[in-house]
Amino acid sequence: VADYLTRIEEYQHLNVFTDVYADESLTRADAIDQKLMAGKAGRLAGMVIGIKDVLNYAGHGVRAGSLILDQFTAQFTATAVQRLLDEDAIIIGRQNCDEFAMGSSNENSAFGPVRNAADTSRVPGGSSGGSAVAVQAGLCLASIGSDTGGSVRQPAAFCGVVGLKPTYGRISRWGLIAYASSFDCIGPIANTVDDAALLLEVMAGPDEFDSTVSSRPVDAYSKAQLPDQAAVESRPLRIAYLSAGVESTGVDDSIREATQGRIDELRAMGHTVESIDLALLKYLLPTYYILTTAEASSNLSRFDGVRYGYRHTPSGDLLALYKKSRTEGFGAEVRRRILLGTFVLSASYYDAYYTKAQQVRRLIRQETERIFGQFDFLLSPTTPTTAFKLGEKKDDPLQMYLADIFTVLANVVGYPAISIPNGTDVDGLPIGLQLMAPPFEEGALVAMAKRLE
Ligand code: GLN
Numbered sequence: 001v002a003d004y005l006t007r008i009e010e011y012q013h014l015n016v017f018t019d020v021y022a023d024e025s026l027t028r029a030d031a032i033d034q035k036l037m038a039g040k041a042g043r044l045a046g047m048v049i050g051i052k053d054v055l056n057y058a059g060h061g062v063r064a065g066s067l068i069l070d071q072f073t074a075q076f077t078a079t080a081v082q083r084l085l086d087e088d089a090i091i092i093g094r095q096n097c098d099e100f101a102m103g104s105s106n107e108n109s110a111f112g113p114v115r116n117a118a119d120t121s122r123v124p125g126g127s128s129g130g131s132a133v134a135v136q137a138g139l140c141l142a143s144i145g146s147d148t149g150g151s152v153r154q155p156a157a158f159c160g161v162v163g164l165k166p167t168y169g170r171i172s173r174w175g176l177i178a179y180a181s182s183f184d185c186i187g188p189i190a191n192t193v194d195d196a197a198l199l200l201e202v203m204a205g206p207d208e209f210d211s212t213v214s215s216r217p218v219d220a221y222s223k224a225q226l227p228d229q230a231a232v233e234s235r236p237l238r239i240a241y242l243s244a245g246v247e248s249t250g251v252d253d254s255i256r257e258a259t260q261g262r263i264d265e266l267r268a269m270g271h272t273v274e275s276i277d278l279a280l281l282k283y284l285l286p287t288y289y290i291l292t293t294a295e296a297s298s299n300l301s302r303f304d305g306v307r308y309g310y311r312h313t314p315s316g317d318l319l320a321l322y323k324k325s326r327t328e329g330f331g332a333e334v335r336r337r338i339l340l341g342t343f344v345l346s347a348s349y350y351d352a353y354y355t356k357a358q359q360v361r362r363l364i365r366q367e368t369e370r371i372f373g374q375f376d377f378l379l380s381p382t383t384p385t386t387a388f389k390l391g392e393k394k395d396d397p398l399q400m401y402l403a404d405i406f407t408v409l410a411n412v413v414g415y416p417a418i419s420i421p422n423g424t425d426v427d428g429l430p431i432g433l434q435l436m437a438p439p440f441e442e443g444a445l446v447a448m449a450k451r452l453e
Contacts, residue, residue, distance in 0.1 A: 001029040004048050004092055008139050014115045016130045016139055018053055019061060020093040032088050042087035044202060049084060050095045050140040052131045055186075056175040057081050057091060064177045065099040065109040065127075068329030069309040078175025079210065080144060080186045080203040087202050092140050095130030099331045100300065101146055101179045103127045104154060104403040107394050108333040115390070116158060118429055122387040125155030125403075131189050132159040142190040142199060148179050149288055150382075150407025152187040153419035157382035157432020160421045162453075163189045164196040164446070167439045168414030169214040171200070172207035178299040180292035181212075183411040193420060193453050197221040197446040204442075216440055224443035226451055236271045237448070238375045243275045245380035245406060254425035255381045262422060262433055262452060263379070269451075273379075276371060278409070280364050285401055287364065288408040290344050290357035296334075297341030303329065336397065361412055368413045372438045377448060380406045382419040382432030406434060416442050418449045 005022050025048070035041040051057060054064045056074035063069040081091065098108040106114040106129025114129040116122040117137040124133045128145030132155035135143055145152040147165040156163025165187045173184055188199035198221070205218045227235070241263055246256050266273050278284075305311045305325025312328055315321035330338070344353035371378060384405055393400045410417035415436050422433035433452065437445040 001025045001048060001090060001092065004140055007137070008093070011117070011137050011139060013120065014117060014133050014137060015096055015112050016114055016134050016137070017050065017093040018063065018096050018111050018130070021060070021091060025090050025092045028090050032090065035088065043198070044084060044087040044089040047089045047142065048092050048140045049089045050093050050131060050134045050143045051081060051091055052097050052128050052143065052145045053094045054097060054101055054146055054177040055081055055144060056177070057094075060094065062094070062177070063110070064101070065097045065111060066330065066334070067110045067310055068303045068326070070329075072309040076175060079172040079207045081175065083203050084144070084199070095128075095134055095143060097130055097145075098127035099334050100177065100296070101127040101148055101151055102296070102333050102337055104150070104400050105388070105390075105393065106130065106155070107390065108331055110331060113390055116387045118160065119387065119427070121389055122429070123158070123390055125158035125383075125387065127151040127155075128189065129155050132156050132161055132163065135159070135161045135189050135191060142188055142195050144199070144203075145187060145189050146176055146179070147185050147187045147411065148183045148292060149411050150404045152189055153382050153407050153417060153432065153434060154403060156189050156419045157434075158387040158430060160424070160430030161189055161191060162193055162196050162421070162449075163187065163419045164200060165410055165417050166200055166204065166442055167214070167416045168411075169212050170416070170440070170442065171203045172210040172213045174207055174209035180295035181299060182295060183288075183292055185411070193418070193446050193449045194222060196418070197224065197442075200442060200446075214440070219443045221442050221446050224447040226444070226447040237377065239266055239271055239273045239377045239379055240276045240371055240375040241273060242378065242380040242406070243277050244281060246275075248384075250402075251381060251384045252386060252425065255384065255386070255431050258422045258431045259379075259381045259433060265452075274375075278367065280360070280367055283360050284364065284408050284412060285405060287357045287360045288404070288412055289340070289401060290353050291361065293337045293341035294345050294354050295341070297338045297345060300330075300334070300338055305329070333397070364409070365413045368409070368415065376437070376444065378436040380434050381422075382406060382434040386425050386427075386429035386431060410436050415439055416445050418445055420449050420453055
């Protein structure tokens with residue numbers, strides 16, 4: 001803990017932590033030491049973890065990267081965080097992120113951008129940018145982020161670390177500040193697939209506080225094994241890769257080459273690897289952004305200037321209080337999405353946009369099911385480019401949304417996916433490789449990711 005605290009101090013310019021629980025972590029470390037000596041410590045004893053600023057931790061501030069939660073203190077602890085604590089992890093602090101997890105570059109935080117440790121003129125990705133850089137720069141051993149459309153995997157790819165988004169409903173979201181409830185997942189960011197698998201195992205499973213959580217038993221993900229070579233020879237794994245990820249001109253050359261390299265390697269191992277097209281690829285981002293903005297406009301209506309955090313004063317009548325508090329409390333991207341979401345849910349446009357997007361979501365799910373009827377895994381780059389410069393896409397939301405092209409599918413269909421490091425480009429910027437598996441096949445997913453790590 002002391003080492004991490006020193007590093008956090010040294011790397012302040014990366015703007016990773018919005019709060020550091022220094023004394024508390026040191027005290028907790030002592031207590032866990034005692035437990036270790038008594039042979040009674042939990043499975044995560046001494047694991048120093050940072051949490052994204054969208055996870056509630058009782059008695060600690062939580063801001064979701066927003067001014068609207070100014071001075072707000074969490075009243076309870078998220079189930080996922082509680083499970084880490086129950087296994088004797090140490091929560092070292094709260095990590096900067098895009099406001100309400102909306103963004104792909106961490107430039108939408110009210111607390112300023114986070115910087116990529118590989119090149120501080122570049123973004124770390126988002127929205128869990130602080131959580132990814134914390135692991136990249138060695139400011140904690142692992143982080144817990146949230147992934148609605150790629151927010152764990154995309155920053156992990158930009159920072160050269162591992163990011164895992166589980167199946168929808170695998171980890172309880174009780175205590176996670178909601179962005180788009182039918183997409184949101186909590187997921188770990190770590191140095192290794194093993195660490196991510198262990199954290200998933202600890203956080204996953206039934207929870208009476210979240211009605212969307214699955215009651216399926218949790219497998220021992222940290223011990224998952226792929227079939228051995230003899231078994232591969234008798235039944236090779238079937239792996240599909242997205243042709244767009246290795247052939248499209250919209251993808252950096254270095255990323256296409258790195259992805260092709262892994263495809264060749266998988267073939268050399270004896271697996272069947274085939275290119276596929278996703279017929280509905282071009283509808284992915286529109287579907288994602290219509291549905292998530294709709295859900296966000298509804299979820300964020302609770303921040304009214306009365307119940308939480310920031311309030312405009314003097315506010316005149318009640319309506320003025322709502323309007324002024326929300327206008328001043330929310331940043332530009334969040335306001336853009338509330339407006340978009342309110343529009344697509346409005347009576348005259350509901351069928352044209354929201355209903356249509358729900359129908360397309362169903363079609364995308366059916367297409368994905370068909371693909372996984374024939375394949376065990378779907379492989380692609382995690383992102384079309386490596387980390388871009390701060391400011392480069394900030395004023396161009398459409399360009400920014402394109403950064404999610406490969407990651408949103410897993411959230412639209414609720415499947416698990418992992419991003420693992422796949423080398424670097426000529427400038428030393430990390431490249432990510434994404435693997436996706438069928439629902440609740442996290443065991444197979446981490447086993448395969450370990451093989452490729
Ligand atoms: N970049 C995507 C968005 O802005 C994903 C965010 C996320 O996964 N939380 O919506």
